[in-house]
Amino acid sequence: MDSRTVGILGGGQLGRMLVEAANRLNITTAILDAENSPATQINSVGPHVSGSFKDAVSIAKFAEKCDVLTVEIEHVNADILQDLLDQKKVKEIHPSPATIKLIQDKYTQKLHYLKHKLPTPAVLDVPNATQESVAAVGQKFGYPFVLKARTNAYDGRGNYVVKTAEDIPEALKALKDTPLYAEKFARFDRELAVMVIRTKDGQTISYPAVETVQENNVCHTVYAPARLSDSIQQQARNVAENAVKTLDGAGIYGVEMFLMNGDNEETNSDLILLNEIAPRPHNSGHYTQDGCAVSQFDAHIRAVLGLPIPPLTMSTPSTYTIMLNILGAKEANGELEVCKRALEVPGCTIHLYGKTTRPGRKMGHINITAGSMREAEAKLAAISGATSKNTIEQTIPKEVAIAGTSSTPTVGIIMGSDSDLPVMSAACKVLTEFNVPYEVKIVSAHRTPSRMYSYAINGVNRGLRVIIAGAGGAAHLPGMVAALTPLPVIGVPVKGSTLDGVDSLHSIVQMPRGVPVATVAINNAMNAGLLAVRILATGSETKDAVLLAKLEKYIQNMENEVLAKTEKLETIGYEKYLEEKKN
């Protein structure tokens, strides 16, 4: 797609995955790192240089061979990068050396955000960290607050939460020999992250906000998209994009944020606090490899070369991905156990980094894709060894549902009495005809109230999407079920021995404001079945196309029947027609 060589400072797993994405686009990459790095293992053509990305000589030698430089780690020698740019020894560096330098020092990074009025916790410099100077922070910020190393901190290393003044000596010991600053403690509810692309002309494009879960200060799982309302999701993306707009240079940025405890999601403007930004691909963006059509690595390569980037959405509107990090186990290669379990679970893609096993080292990750977060979580439980294989098989929906009376029904048909069955069976017949899995049960509102209650309450979780309830007389079943479930409930008034069913019609249709029952005509369970099919057909994409087509055909057949009848009527006249109909 482009004949330029992209030079990447650093050949760890992020570099490796950048190379993988570039390979797919026929774009040449080169790596500056120690020999046989994870990235060079999968690139036998790039003009690699063996050396350190902190070493000025190696970087200068590397720059000669590349058209564009970028980084997979921010702890590079930013000064020599700036020199190379100033001396025009390299055409472009993304992100800019100034951005890299700014971000290397967490304190200057935070001051930068505060200067740009971005929502972020207050900070204080602690140039000479002593018991007294740190205690002064406690007096100003209150306890707890966070004491942080300004530089070379990652994965929670270099952070210390000071809960009381008594913690100070321990904090100073843990963070000795490094410049420090203090940060106000953010009482957050969850941690969020948004990957943002900055294009060469300063536009930003963000991926969906995700939830990150840390264990021992290291990223453990990422839930994509985050389980948030649309407005909070948008707010998180806005904060992330606004922050990245203040930084210079193209490429991907990983923006970490806190979701604060707020009583009112809509009105609290500081619901999202910016934590920090990584000016490179980020662990919280690994889900994009399998959850999105364009991965963070693909998008980064495009951005540094100025190639087009589309809106960065999940692959489909119902794609949910959980990313699980694989950390080196205590015993060598012990971490492969979880990978081996993942080989057996549908929807799991394993990414290993070609690194030598070492306890706690990031060895790889697994992206778990599913059509709902609940299903993704069930798969995560299975590969984590939390559930048996049997459980997962029960939890994951079968690919093809069984037609007819089913153990995994989509429609529940219930009635107050078995005397309703002759009428209600018309609904069963329609659902069988359309191959919709259903169940049929006797559930009486008046005689089995507990059963009715639990049936209605559990409907959603059991996978029901529509409930058809038939009842005669006072006919409380449809309305009571509707009052207990958010599913659409279709009511069938069953004709009793008196009043011709008008009683059940009124009882079912004339519901109070707030609790609708989709009422069909008296004894017309067939229409209830058809209405259920219409509701299913308009819903998820899996079955619809087939169901919609069948419905269209059904409607067409009915029309054809009438057209045939009227043609006959108009040909032979009404008297002969009536006569033939009699025989």
Add this chain to the structure above:
Amino acid sequence: MDSRTVGILGGGQLGRMLVEAANRLNITTAILDAENSPATQINSVGPHVSGSFKDAVSIAKFAEKCDVLTVEIEHVNADILQDLLDQKKVKEIHPSPATIKLIQDKYTQKLHYLKHKLPTPAVLDVPNATQESVAAVGQKFGYPFVLKARTNAYDGRGNYVVKTAEDIPEALKALKDTPLYAEKFARFDRELAVMVIRTKDGQTISYPAVETVQENNVCHTVYAPARLSDSIQQQARNVAENAVKTLDGAGIYGVEMFLMNGDNEETNSDLILLNEIAPRPHNSGHYTQDGCAVSQFDAHIRAVLGLPIPPLTMSTPSTYTIMLNILGAKEANGELEVCKRALEVPGCTIHLYGKTTRPGRKMGHINITAGSMREAEAKLAAISGATSKNTIEQTIPKEVAIAGTSSTPTVGIIMGSDSDLPVMSAACKVLTEFNVPYEVKIVSAHRTPSRMYSYAINGVNRGLRVIIAGAGGAAHLPGMVAALTPLPVIGVPVKGSTLDGVDSLHSIVQMPRGVPVATVAINNAMNAGLLAVRILATGSETKDAVLLAKLEKYIQNMENEVLAKTEKLETIGYEKYLEEKKN
């Protein structure tokens, strides 16, 4: 995941994508092919051998360095592979050399299927192809029939459709110097393909059946899953799995099939005809890279090593993928134009093979992923240059729908007269509250019958999922709309100046069998809105989680209100309660 080295005979694009998949699993691969092949470009660690996969010496040398051998092309030297196996110079070869040899000769391949009673067109050997011997085939099979080269045929080369006896000289000229056989012409409707994994213990696991579209005898696009009913989909997978069960050796097999014209899908047992099988990854399986969590390449590597393989489904139940082949254009690199357009369209993943451009050469492919086939087709049209960028933006649903009265509504609210608006506005209010995009229009069944007709007919295509129709008096609107659309229609009986609305209630609810209208209480448009929300919430995964949660909360609030009221009632007594209520 495994310390064995997998040797691949052939380093073209299929080999390259096998290496890519193996890299992700930390599995070492080695390539036997010319230097700088597409596969070796992305593997700098494997013990590659430069040489031909048809050359016995090279193969023997290669086998020494590998634990397991496999192929990315069937035109290898199968005899030397069999020798190596017999002499125990290599532990395992997948698929077996016997399978490779069988498949290399299309005639023996077909005889094999016929022997195993698999549904496939009849064949005749034509050992000495002359005008007379070929004309004899025409007499036996009838015209048209297909004259085919037994060996070294691919991408339609080596096939000649003989329409009449007069075509025979031309056919013999086109297929000269090669052993021939004849095949009965299959009058197929569409071409299908199923990728099947055979495990070492002879189990088969199939991917969904896909539709393949050829242009000039070369695969152009693949639609995954195929637009088939569940039963035909299953039938295709059964035929494919049964066929692969008769072949020896583990790995992926690409099974090409014909879907025959059949009037009755359910009863015609020969609806699916087996065409031929490739004992390796196949062009029709490229969609699995982005449409499924486990790609055909990943599955093949696992199979030849005996690692576990889960059910091979699409990533989510609503994942649809179209694969578009990128063939070398007449002018060098001209094929990159379509790739560049794909960079701008959401849901497209580009896979280029690192090959030098040449007209007609397979240079790469693009996988287009979407939440529906219609959306995937719109994207395909955009990257093919068939539509302008504006059109595609109109076609692809916006990620976040606009709340309130919307230009991309999900719910249509219509009423017979503006005098109904005071009542119907309650539905608008509910939909606004739940952030559901809707539109509101006046559509009279009696006074604008054409408008009513086209509104109802176009509802599905415009993206509506529910229609709410309010009417008073004779109230024909909801029922007429329901008669014209397969969408669920909710009817609101509007109270007129006489009869208290019982007329409209009966007119709307007492529909004839076959055309249901979900009727709510008289004047209760609020419940119509809520019922629409319930229907949407139970449908696709995008909005439901949020809507379901909102509905649950809504129901809980109503309950809490009543509970608060009854608590008050029970505390202060009914008289005081009524008294307070008056004020």
